[in-house]
Amino acid sequence: MASGFDPTRLVTGSMMFKPLLISAIMDHAELYHGDTEIVSARTEGDIHRYTYGDCALRARKLAQALDRLLIMTGDRVGTFAWNGYRHMELYYGVSGSGRICHTINPRLFPDQLRYIVNHAEDQAVFFDLTFLALMKALKPECPGVRHWVCMSDRDHMPAEGFEGLLCYEDLIDAEDGAFDWPEFDERTASSLCYTSGTTGNPKGALYTNRSVVLHSYAAALPDSLGISAMDSIMPVVPMFHVNAWGLPYACPLTGAKMVMPGAKLDGASLYNLIEREGVTASAGVPTIWAGLVQYVKAGNLSFSTFRRAVIGGSTCPPSLMEDFAKLGVEVIHAWGMTELSPLGTVARLKAKDVGKSPAEQKRILEKQGRPVSGIKLKIVGGEGKSLPNDGAAFGDLYAQGHWVIDQYFGIPDSPLEQGWFKTGDISTIDPDGNMQIVDRSKDVIKSGGEWISSIELENAASSHADVAMCACIGIAHPKWDERPLLVIVPREGSGKAPEALKAELYEILSAKVAKWWLPDDIVFAEEIPMTATGKLHKLKLRERFGGYVWKAGA
Ligand code: ADP
16 A cells, blocks of 8 residues: 655644754753862862853853864864863863864874874864873874863963963963854764774764764663763763763753763772762773772772762673672663764663563673664674574674764765664674674684674683683684683782682683683783773784694694
């Protein structure tokens, strides 16, 4: 039967049209949460406190300062900065005035930094004092940057050795804040984030005002990060890593207090800040949390207000979830990527899961989670055929949605396949929509035509109390293509003989995975290389073990 849909008969609704602009988020915070605090541990060494009202005023002053510096509409403004109030002002002052806030990960290699600043054609670079030496080295390599601004006050400005360096507080002090946020098309670019590019050059994801605003609403939802005006939120994930997963927008959107940890992310600094500022929830990668949990356990401490830890960026080891649970903190496992702004899925129970056994609930919450509204996922098998959402079939994961990349910045070729973005992850999706990452497609171990999940082996191994860190990689094998090699960093002071630890690990693994998945060898290392975004650097690890030869009979 012919469809009854007739596009010529569509009726335009009669509601106000307001473009979805980032400036409106700060406007809201200023108007209705003007006295809510943003507390920042500063690189200058002290704690700074002010309110959303102060932040909004200074963001407007910053927009005026950018006018004065002749940074034009659409220009990119680079930032090398920790989580702090001045970085917040840049997020809003730059994007709110029609310019593009380009946050840069200072942990990348100098060559990548040079590439990124030049590729983005940054007109100005704002940086925290910590990065002075890095900026001195970068400046001659980036002749296109017209202004270098140190994010500090006159008293803390470096004495000399940086020609033409501007002082952030001088720029702000010169303005009066009499500035109205301009109104423009909601599809206007607002912010630029480059992927870390462990292979090839980094690529830029250019977010729009619209995509950021919609992402912020979705991130704040109860079944997403669940943020409200009752919260005190500490973004541990850096503002230079995919916009701190959207928290600098979702917090003012809801009126949550913000607690910015600055450069010190060790267990003691985080714990003290959490307790002093009544932090209720936070977000970050697993490695950061491991440090905090270790500190709290070692000191026999407890949390008085901290209740939710959002963990993503790489798989959250189940052992970390258990440790947090014992401390009264609920872990919310989330998955995302730069190309998704970054939020894709969040692991949350549904009403129908409430009656399930604790073990069943745990299995759901250990997955990467359900797509947040606005994101659609599918998995595709070898011949390009969509696979069923049955929780068993696994294939390449594709995404679609309001805040999914359409095109990389400055690269004409589309990254999409029939309108879908291929994430590079391999996963399952169950009938309830819960997605579970089996592996990154480049990390999955291909053994005799079958796949072994390096993540599952790591999860199992990390449950051993004497394992501080572990990574599993595929090593070339004459018969099976690849076989798994498990690399272990023993916990400091564990004192267990390597052979005994090895035997115990095989016992744990045998109980959790199929026999043919068992690593052919377990080796010990002092450390495991990490990427600039705090993930296991498997490419480097594979290089390190490039010369590894399986023992006869393995
Ligand atoms: P980069 O590659 O620059 O570090 P992203 O931070 O965008 O960039 O990394 C995205 C990738 O991180 C995802 O494609 C996925 O492989 C991995 N990832 C993110 N969250 C999780 C998670 N909760 N579990 C497993 N892997 C994750």
